[in-house]
Amino acid sequence: MADWQQRGAAVVSPVILTTGMRATAVIVGPRSHPKGAAIVFPGSAKGEVKTVPLAEAVVLLHPAHAIDIYAMQERLHGDAGLPRPAAPELGA
Amino acid sequence: MTTPPRDIDSILDDVVTLPSLPTTVARIVELVNDPQCSLLDVGKVVATDPAIALKTLRLANSAYYGLRQKVTSVEQAVVLLGLKVIKNMVFTATVFETLRTEMGAFLQHSVATGMAMRVLAESSRAATLSSPDEAFVYGLLHDVGKIVFEQFFPKEFKLVAKAVQEDGAQWYEAERAVLGVDHAQMGARLAQNWKLPDDLVHAIGGHHDLAGTDARYHQVAALLSAADFLACRCGLGAHLPKQNVTVSEAHWAASGITAQMVPQLMERYFETIPHVGELVAIAAVS
Numbered sequence: 001m002a003d004w005q006q007r008g009a010a011v012v013s014p015v016i017l018t019t020g021m022r023a024t025a026v027i028v029g030p031r032s033h034p035k036g037a038a039i040v041f042p043g044s045a046k047g048e049v050k051t052v053p054l055a056e057a058v059v060l061l062h063p064a065h066a067i068d069i070y071a072m073q074e075r076l077h078g079d080a081g082l083p084r085p086a087a088p089e090l091g092a
Numbered sequence: 093m094t095t096p097p098r099d100i101d102s103i104l105d106d107v108v109t110l111p112s113l114p115t116t117v118a119r120i121v122e123l124v125n126d127p128q129c130s131l132l133d134v135g136k137v138v139a140t141d142p143a144i145a146l147k148t149l150r151l152a153n154s155a156y157y158g159l160r161q162k163v164t165s166v167e168q169a170v171v172l173l174g175l176k177v178i179k180n181m182v183f184t185a186t187v188f189e190t191l192r193t194e195m196g197a198f199l200q201h202s203v204a205t206g207m208a209m210r211v212l213a214e215s216s217r218a219a220t221l222s223s224p225d226e227a228f229v230y231g232l233l234h235d236v237g238k239i240v241f242e243q244f245f246p247k248e249f250k251l252v253a254k255a256v257q258e259d260g261a262q263w264y265e266a267e268r269a270v271l272g273v274d275h276a277q278m279g280a281r282l283a284q285n286w287k288l289p290d291d292l293v294h295a296i297g298g299h300h301d302l303a304g305t306d307a308r309y310h311q312v313a314a315l316l317s318a319a320d321f322l323a324c325r326c327g328l329g330a331h332l333p334k335q336n337v338t339v340s341e342a343h344w345a346a347s348g349i350t351a352q353m354v355p356q357l358m359e360r361y362f363e364t365i366p367h368v369g370e371l372v373a374i375a376a377v378s
Binding site: 068089 | 318321322325326327338339350351354355357358359362363365366
């Protein structure tokens with residue numbers, strides 16, 4: 001299960017891609033915004049960081065992680081009427 | 093842990109008044125399976141139970157079913173919706189009537205899981221599910237074993253909640269440690285006693301553990317597990333805010349759900365969320 005933390009305006013959680021690579025899920029806005037959620041992971045060059053919108057990166061995720069990220073994004077920024085997360089679901 | 097683990101039969105022996113399937117639903121199930129029965133017969137049976145008839149009418153008029161005309165009688169509902177839909181609707185109404193006095197969050201979780209199961213079943217085209225309405229009933233009933241525990245073993249039920257909160261255990265694992273059986277096994281036994289269809293019995297029984305579940309029912313049990321997870325991750329769980337709800341890899345594999353399917357599944361699930369509140373409100377009306 002994801003371990004969501006508030007980081008400034010973003011909500012982040014570590015996530016492991018299906019390739020085994022460690023990455024970070026970052027949520028900053030609603031689903032309607034293409035960059036409302038993204039997966040950030042190390043690029044091929046040293047120190048390089050790649051940021052890929054969730055809709056494109058979803059193929060790299062386990063379905064459980066994908067569900068977790070979409071659900072948290074909707075709870076934080078959506079209008080479906082889902083309960084907003086609070087501690088301990090969302091750490092500071 | 094004050095109670096030594098026990099087997100399901102000794103627990104069932106203690107539960108001398110195991111909830112019985114209401115007569116109305118038992119009769120409806122019989123009628124629907126009878127090729128000679130008429131729509132009128134079904135309407136008459138539903139109308140004999142005022143509480144179930146009222147909830148059936150409220151459901152028939154809900155946005156969830158989306159009928160264009162106002163339904164004013166059970167007979168009219170039967171004609172407009174057809175036998176299979178009515179069977180599931182009456183079943184839903186009966187479960188609502190049973191759960192009305194139970195924990196509010198439990199009812200909300202049951203409805204939310206029903207909605208998720210409906211969405212997942214539509215996308216996966218599970219062979220054993222004949223309609224989205226039927227899928228909804230699977231979700232609605234998936235945790236019915238918890239009602240038995242909460243009703244007949246309240247002390248142990250609280251110990252389970254404590255173990256989950258303090259140790260981060262999964263709910264069903266804590267039940268096995270405290271009671272010797274989990275709610276999925278108990279729910280399956282209850283469904284079997286109610287003579288519900290085999291696929292529903294096995295789906296309930298296998299929604300946390302596929303071991304012991306016939307391979308023919310693995311997909312539907314796995315979809316039920318994923319529906320439970322989906323509802324919980326959307327904040328519509330039954331118990332604790334950060335309950336450790338997981339789906340086993342065996343369940344994911346059997347479900348056929350892939351990450352590529354998730355964006356569309358979630359979009360469709362979020363669209364159903366207003367219906368969760370609507371159905372919970374219908375269930376809460378006496």
